Amino acid sequence: xxxxxxxxxxxxxxxxxxxxxxxxxxxxxxxxxxxxxxxxxxxxxxxxxxxxxxxxxxxxxxxxxxxxxxxxxxxxxxxxxxxxxxxxxxxxxxxxxxxxxxxxxxxxxxxxxxxxxxxxxxxxxxxxxxxxxxxxxxxxxxxxxxxxxxxxxxxxxxxxxxxxxxxxxxxxxxxxxxxxxxxxxxxxxxxxxxxxxxxxxxxxxxxxxxxxxxxxxxxxxxxxxxxxxxxxxxxxxxxxxxxxxxxxxxxxxxxxxxxxxxxxxxxxxxxxxxxxxxxxxxxxxxxxxxxxxxxxxxxxxxxxxxxxxxxxxxxxxxxxxxxxxxxxxxxxxxxxxxxxxxxxxxxxxxxxxxxxxxxxxxxxxxxxxxxxxxxxxxxxxxxxxxxxxxxxxxxxxxxxxxxx
Numbered sequence: 540x541x542x543x544x545x546x547x548x549x550x551x552x553x554x555x556x557x558x559x560x561x562x563x564x565x566x567x568x569x570x571x572x573x574x575x576x577x578x579x580x581x582x583x584x585x586x587x588x589x590x591x592x593x594x595x596x597x598x599x600x601x602x603x604x605x606x607x608x609x610x611x612x613x614x615x616x617x618x619x620x621x622x623x624x625x626x627x628x629x630x631x632x633x634x635x636x637x638x639x640x641x642x643x644x645x646x647x648x649x650x651x652x653x654x655x656x657x658x659x660x661x662x663x664x665x666x667x668x669x670x671x672x673x674x675x676x677x678x679x680x681x682x683x684x685x686x687x688x689x690x691x692x693x694x695x696x697x698x699x700x701x702x703x704x705x706x707x708x709x710x711x712x713x714x715x716x717x718x719x720x721x722x723x724x725x726x727x728x729x730x731x732x733x734x735x736x737x738x739x740x741x742x743x744x745x746x747x748x749x750x751x752x753x754x755x756x757x758x759x760x761x762x763x764x765x766x767x768x769x770x771x772x773x774x775x776x777x778x779x780x781x782x783x784x785x786x787x788x789x790x791x792x793x794x795x796x797x798x799x800x801x802x803x804x805x806x807x808x809x810x811x812x813x814x815x816x817x818x819x820x821x822x823x824x825x826x827x828x829x830x831x832x833x834x835x836x837x838x839x840x841x842x843x844x845x846x847x848x849x850x851x852x853x854x855x856x857x858x859x860x861x862x863x864x865x866x867x868x869x870x871x872x873x874x875x876x877x878x879x880x881x882x883x884x885x886x887x888x889x890x891x892x893x894x895x896x897x898x899x900x901x902x903x904x905x906x907x908x909x910x911x912x913x914x915x916x917x918x919x920x921x922x923x924x925x926x927x928x929x930x931x932x933x934x935x936x937x938x939x940x941x942x943x
Contacts, residue, residue: 661681664698
């Protein structure tokens with residue numbers, strides 16, 4: 540087949556590589572002048588690790604990451620808000636803190652090596668379908684195609700999602716974050732978070748190599764003023780609120796080194812329109828608070844490739860893909876949408892509910908396990924999970940490593 544993929548992020552690069560490898564002719568469109576990773580550090584959960592293991596990339600990622608065994612969130616006064624430890628699932632269970640660039644580089648290099656046609660500086664704005672043929676139109680009105688299939692993986696602000704006219708629920712949050720990667724000499728096995736009464740939320744995620752990813756929560760409207768106030772004032776704010784982070788931000792040269800990221804929750808009512816399919820954040824964007832974006836994108840890509848390989852025709856493959864992924868993505872989309880307002884809220888009533896419930900819930904046998912399964916990316920619905928399959932896959936890998 541002739542296949543177009545819009546977006547060279549994690550989801551798009553994974554699908555493009557594997558489909559080209561399977562014998563299809565893939566064109567990968569990327570709006571940036573040069574393909575490069577966007578973002579700082581990310582949490583690779585057991586669900587995402589299982590996908591990378593199947594793709595043969597997990598060992599490379601493990602070498603350039605930190606083993607995260609615990610999420611520990613505290614109040615600024617030192618009182619624990621929530622403490623979740625992966626070992627309660629199994630002694631082998633963990634997340635990996637990794638720079639986004641590590642995973643992107645591995646995937647993009649494989650696209651290049653397999654011969655994927657890569658078109659940079661090409662932003663796709665519209666779709667034209669005539670029967671079973673798809674054309675795409677870019678930002679300078681060039682028309683590309685024909686294609687047998689278009690995979691839209693152009694991110695949480697997807698222009699192709701907007702062009703489709705498919706009903707989509709979108710929630711734009713006022714919460715946002717500044718991100719930076721810097722040196723770290725502290726605990727390399729724990730994702731640390733700190734919350735304050737003003738709604739401030741910060742986090743330190745070790746990403747290997749003596750570095751960590753630091754995020755500074757703020758309101759979207761505060762970004763301009765924070766940048767204009769200058770680096771030294773922001774460094775002083777960070778040092779006052781979270782002294783441990785002084786080491787991380789102290790090496791910065793200017794505010795230009797700091798990445799800004801806003802949050803949105805978007806969920807399409809359907810992710811298929813004849814010969815077009817949406818995957819990853821373009822189909823189901825969430826805030827980063829549950830740390831599932833990367834993992835859902837990897838699972839989407841692998842599920843789509845499998846469906847195309849096992850079905851007799853494209854229509855059946857796309858229907859199988861949507862059926863396989865709808866429950867999982869709906870679960871994480873709805874849960875993240877409900878919980879996000881509590882994470883960075885300045886509202887004292889919401890804070891009270893959060894502070895009352897979160898310290899207790901992980902200690903409750905069934906609820907605590909469900910929280911861990913959710914964090915690990917193993918849930919496939921409100922009452923279903925894929926714990927056994929993921930643990931079996933990762934245990935096989937660990938056995939292989941021990942033999943080696």
